[in-house]
Amino acid sequence: MEDILKVAAVAIVAAICAVVVKKNVQELGMVLALAAGVLILTFALGAIGSVRDVLDTLAETAGLEPAVLAPVIKTVGIAIITRVTAEVCRDAKESGIAAFVETAGAAAALFVALPLVQAVLNTVTGLL
Numbered sequence: 001m002e003d004i005l006k007v008a009a010v011a012i013v014a015a016i017c018a019v020v021v022k023k024n025v026q027e028l029g030m031v032l033a034l035a036a037g038v039l040i041l042t043f044a045l046g047a048i049g050s051v052r053d054v055l056d057t058l059a060e061t062a063g064l065e066p067a068v069l070a071p072v073i074k075t076v077g078i079a080i081i082t083r084v085t086a087e088v089c090r091d092a093k094e095s096g097i098a099a100f101v102e103t104a105g106a107a108a109a110l111f112v113a114l115p116l117v118q119a120v121l122n123t124v125t126g127l128l
Helices: 003-021 026-062 066-091 095-127
Strands: none
Touching: 003 066, 026 066, 066 095
16 A cells, blocks of 8 residues: 555656656656656565465465466566557657557567467367
């Protein structure tokens, strides 16, 4: 709970500062927004680590191999990075680049998920 309060406080202060700074120096406003984003993601890393530990425990309990769970975690990571990067590009008024980032993110997620698709196919084939 307190982590999200820190995130909210940093986000609100950074947004207000960025709006004020962008009126005079737009590039500096972008740098401020990126710095705030890095700080906010740093707060989120603790939660992400905890989620990863719980998922590993659940996978071990269910008897899943790490090769099955790893693509899911990587795909979520790719989705988060893609979303943040695309929004930063849009904030910089570069929506074309944002579209390319989203396309590349989708391709990367699909590539990372291929071992999971192969594992499901092998399981289904083994049942037949």
